[in-house]
Structures are given as structure tokens and as C-alpha cells.
Amino acid sequence: MAGSGIAHLRDVSDDPVLRVEHMVVEFPIGNTGAKVHAVSDVSIDLLPGETMGIVGESGCGKSTTGKAIMRVPPPTSGRVMLNGIDMASLDAEELRDARGRLQMIFQDPISSLNPRRTIAEIVSEPLTIRWLEGFGRTLPARLWEDFVPMMMSWWKQRLIGLSVRIGLVAFFVGMFGFVLGTVTSHGDGNALSAIGTILMIGSLIVMAPTAVLVLVTSAIWLVLVVAMPFFALPRWLKIRSQRAAFQADADERVRKVLDDVGVDAETAMPKHPHEFSGGQAQRISIARALILEPKVIICDEPVSALDVSVQAQVLNLLEDLKDRYGISLVFIAHDLAVVKNVSDRVSVMYLGKVCEVGHPDELYARPRHPYTQVLLSAIPVPDPLVDPRSAAAISGELPSPIAPPSGCRFRTRCPRAQELCAELEPIIEQHQTGHFAACHFPLDESDWRGGSKTGLDLNAVHQP
Numbered sequence: 040m041a042g043s044g045i046a047h048l049r050d051v052s053d054d055p056v057l058r059v060e061h062m063v064v065e066f067p068i069g070n071t072g073a074k075v076h077a078v079s080d081v082s083i084d085l086l087p088g089e090t091m092g093i094v095g096e097s098g099c100g101k102s103t104t105g106k107a108i109m110r111v112p113p114p115t116s117g118r119v120m121l122n123g124i125d126m127a128s129l130d131a132e133e134l135r136d137a138r139g140r141l142q143m144i145f146q147d148p149i150s151s152l153n154p155r156r157t158i159a160e161i162v163s164e165p166l167t168i169r170w171l172e173g174f175g176r177t178l179p180a181r182l183w184e185d186f187v188p189m190m191m192s193w194w195k196q197r198l199i200g201l202s203v204r205i206g207l208v209a210f211f212v213g214m215f216g217f218v219l220g221t222v223t224s225h226g227d228g229n230a231l232s233a234i235g236t237i238l239m240i241g242s243l244i245v246m247a248p249t250a251v252l253v254l255v256t257s258a259i260w261l262v263l264v265v266a267m268p269f270f271a272l273p274r275w276l277k278i279r280s281q282r283a284a285f286q287a288d289a290d291e292r293v294r295k296v297l298d299d300v301g302v303d304a305e306t307a308m309p310k311h312p313h314e315f316s317g318g319q320a321q322r323i324s325i326a327r328a329l330i331l332e333p334k335v336i337i338c339d340e341p342v343s344a345l346d347v348s349v350q351a352q353v354l355n356l357l358e359d360l361k362d363r364y365g366i367s368l369v370f371i372a373h374d375l376a377v378v379k380n381v382s383d384r385v386s387v388m389y390l391g392k393v394c395e396v397g398h399p400d401e402l403y404a405r406p407r408h409p410y411t412q413v414l415l416s417a418i419p420v421p422d423p424l425v426d427p428r429s430a431a432a433i434s435g436e437l438p439s440p441i442a443p444p445s446g447c448r449f450r451t452r453c454p455r456a457q458e459l460c461a462e463l464e465p466i467i468e469q470h471q472t473g474h475f476a477a478c479h480f481p482l483d484e485s486d487w488r489g490g491s492k493t494g495l496d497l498n499a500v501h502q503p
């Protein structure tokens with residue numbers, strides 16, 4: 040595949056604020072047994088105050104990586120360490136706290152903000168949720184939250200589904216046989232009715248555990264529904280008595296954070312998201328992400344949907360906030376040019392794998408992985424003497440992540456592919472200090488001569 044391994048991860052003694060090891064995210068496709076291999080053995084790390092750029096063409100697993108770090112959904116396997124603590128080891132309360140330190144902003148700012156809420160409500164929502172959590176949950180609420188998913192998972196068990204189906208079929212066959220036997224023998228009974236009765240009794244025995252499960256589930260549900268309002272009352276009264284003080288404090292913090300992102304708080308707070316331009320809405324999303332004073336913000340294509348003139352403003356804002364709030368950024372984009380300007384380190388992804396990692400200047404001047412060079416050659420050059428048609432366009436489709444190519448995942452589009460590439464997955468290794476790539480036949484000086492516009496043709500299909 041296009042690259043596994045952790046040679047590019049820094050030492051844990053460098054205190055990475057975020058460290059992702061061997062992360063795999065797979066989405067099952069119905070009951071077919073097939074899976075979308077969206078992220079396959081990805082490892083990245085992030086030091087305090089650093090911006091890590093993640094770049095790659097659409098569909099290569101960038102957003103899934105970002106979301107899996109946030110555990111929405113949790114990775115299929117692998118570890119995500121936040122400040123040295125494995126997120127999977129946290130209980131529900133600790134996870135909520137950790138999520139406060141880890142925030143995400145998205146590509147389309149307007150649709151990522153709730154259209155029915157005011158800006159004041161949207162930006163203060165994370166504070167409100169955390170404040171409400173401070174009152175703890177009532178016993179029935181806790182039981183409800185634990186019990187419902189448990190019951191749902193029971194009900195999804197194959198054994199239960201199978202016993203219900205077999206039981207129902209046997210029951211109706213038995214009923215039919217019994218009625219038929221009774222009618223044809225005018226109530227005296229015969230062989231048919233005897234078989235029907237046996238089938239019906241058998242079906243009741245098969246269904247008995249399921250019937251008990253239905254009764255017990257319903258009883259617990261009923262008790263919880265009746266008990267919940269009663270237990271919730273003292274908590275509700277306490278919240279009510281403290282709400283005014285909380286709201287005043289929250290409004291003050293919302294005002295400050297909106298000012299910090301360059302939005303006039305007094306005008307914006309009563310308005311709704313659709314009343315803002317894309318750039319302003321993205322500033323509001325950033326304010327919402329900042330309100331809990333996170334340590335890491337994952338920015339998923341934060342400027343891709345914005346006008347070019349606004350893009351620079353938002354990028355400058357993120358850079359400024361990074362210093363002011365002491366945060367680290369994971370910056371996801373499909374555009375290498377944007378990533379270069381903001382990142383301290385760049386990871387290039389292809390079809391769910393990391394294929395190259397390095398400092399942007401080094402990686403852009405001396406790419407080692409053929410895929411990185413293709414991405415580089417697609418960056419437009421503001422030079423009238425350079426014919427844009429000479430650049431290798433990123434064309435052709437990514438192979439399906441349901442059945443990714445064997446060996447190196449890039450081999451079906453790689454002009455340098457050889458037999459080995461189909462047989463053996465390249466492991467990421469260091470080529471220059473701080474510069475890593477996963478390729479059996481990496482680029483060297485002769486390939487860099489003539490700059491990134493030397494171009495490789497992604498349409499060239501190699502099937503070694």
C-alpha cells in the first residue's frame with residue numbers, strides 16, 4: 040500500500056500534544072462483508088504550537104482522519120493520544136472534557152452553523168453543554184444512557200433475530216395446522232391438528248427467551264420513563280437558579296472571542312448564520328471552536344469554500360490566534376499551495392495512507408514521492424512563459440477504497456511503478472533529516488531538475 044510505518048513520528052519526549060498511531064477507519068457496506076478502507080494505518084503527530092498540514096486529493100481520507108481523531112466515529116483500530124493520554128481509555132465524562140481540548144472547524148461555514156440559533160447561542164453552546172454537565176446526570180438518566188444502547192445491541196444480535204423468525208414461522212404453521220385439523224375433523228382432532236399443536240408449542244418454547252426479553256425491556260423502559268421527571272426535578276431547579284449568572288458570564292466570553300476573531304459582537308450576537316458572508320461565518324465557527332480554549336483545532340478545508348481574497352484573511356487570523364491562544368493546528372486541504380503557506384510540517388495522503396512527510400520548503404523543493412510531485416506540478420505558476428498545459432493534471436480517478444490496489448496503493452497511477460510495487464507495501468523511511476517518504480523507487484536529484492513542472496502523467500496507467 041502507499042505507505043505504513045511510524046518512522047516519521049517524533050519522540051514522545053518531545054511532548055506531542057497529539058499523536059496518532061496506526062489509525063484505521065473502515066466503513067462496512069451493509070451486510071455484504073465489504074468495507075470502505077477510508078484510512079489505513081495512518082500515523083501523525085503534532086507538537087505544541089505547530090501546524091501540521093494534511094494534503095491529498097478529494098476522497099483520500101483527510102476528513103475521515105480528522106473526524107476519527109475527534110472520535111466521530113471512533114477509529115476501527117489504532118491509538119489517538121491527546122497530551123499523552125489514550126482517548127480510548129477515557130470514560131464518558133473524561134472524553135467530554137478531552138473533546139473540549141480538541142475542536143474541529145469545517146469547510147462550509149454556513150451549513151456547519153445551526154440556522155435556527157442566534158450567533159450568541161451558537162458560540163456559547165459548548166460552554167452551555169459543559170456547564171450543564173457540571174450538574175451531573177440523575178441516576179435514571181445515567182441508566183437510560185447506558186441501558187438503551189445496551190438493549191439496542193442485544194436486539195441486533197443474530198441469535199435473537201433468528202429465534203424470532205423461526206418462532207414466528209413455526210407459530211403460524213402450527214396455528215394453520217391446528218385450525219385445519221380441527222375444521223376437517225369437526226372438532227375430534229386428527230394427525231394434522233396434533234402436528235399443528237406440537238409445532239405451536241415448539242414455537243412458543245423457541246420464542247420464550249425472546250418474549251422474556253421483550254417483557255423485561257419494556258418494564259425497564261416504563262420504570263425509567265416514569266421515574267425520570269421525578270428524579271430530574273431537583274437538578275432542574277438548581278440549574279434554573281444559576282442560569283442567569285451563567286448566561287451573563289457566557290455572554291461576556293462570547294463577546295471577547297467574537298472580538299478576537301474580528302466580528303463585531305454587539306451586531307452579530309442576535310443575528311442568524313444566513314445573515315453573514317462565508318468569511319464572516321468561518322470566523323464565527325472559529326470563535327465557537329475557541330470558546331473552550333482548546334489545545335488543538337482540526338481545520339478541515341477551512342478556506343476551500345471562500346473567495347480567494349477572503350482566504351488570506353482567514354489564514355492570517357488562524358496564524359494570529361494560534362499564538363494568542365497557544366493552540367496547535369491540524370490543517371487539512373487538497374491544495375498544496377495553501378498548505379505550504381501555513382504549515383510547519385506537511386503530510387501527503389493518498390488513498391487512506393500517508394506517503395510523504397516533511398518540512399514544506401524541503402518537501403516542495405525536493406519531493407521524494409511521485410504522488411507529491413504530481414500534486415506539486417498541479418500548482419499554477421504565475422509566469423506567462425510557463426504553459427499550464429505542460430503541467431501534469433491531477434486527473435483520473437482514485438482507485439476504489441473498497442478494494443485498494445495491493446502493495447503500493449499509488450501503483451496503478453504511478454509512472455515509476457515496477458513489479459515490486461504490486462507485491463510489497465513500501466514502509467515510510469527517512470531520506471533527509473526530517474523528510475520521510477514511503478516509496479520503493481523515490482525521486483532523486485535527476486527528477487527535480489527542471490522544477491516541479493517536469494510533471495508526471497497520472498493518466499498513465501501501470502499494471503505491473
Ligand SMILES: Nc1ncnc2c1ncn2[C@@H]1O[C@H](COP(=O)(O)OP(=O)(O)O)[C@@H](O)[C@H]1O
Binds near residue numbers: 075076100103
Ligand atoms: N460514513 C461513511 N461511510 C462510507 N464511506 C465513507 C464515509 N465517510 C467517508 N467515506 C469514504 O471514505 C473515503 C475518504 O473520505 P474522506 O475522508 O471524506 O476524504 P477527503 O476528506 O480526503 O476528501 C471516501 O471514499 C469516502 O467516500
Ligand code: SF4
Binds near residue numbers: 465478480481
Ligand atoms: S514507485 Fe512504486 S512504491 Fe513508489 S510510489 Fe510508485 S508505485 Fe509506489
Ligand SMILES: [Mg+2]
Binds near residue numbers: 101102
Ligand atoms: Mg474532506
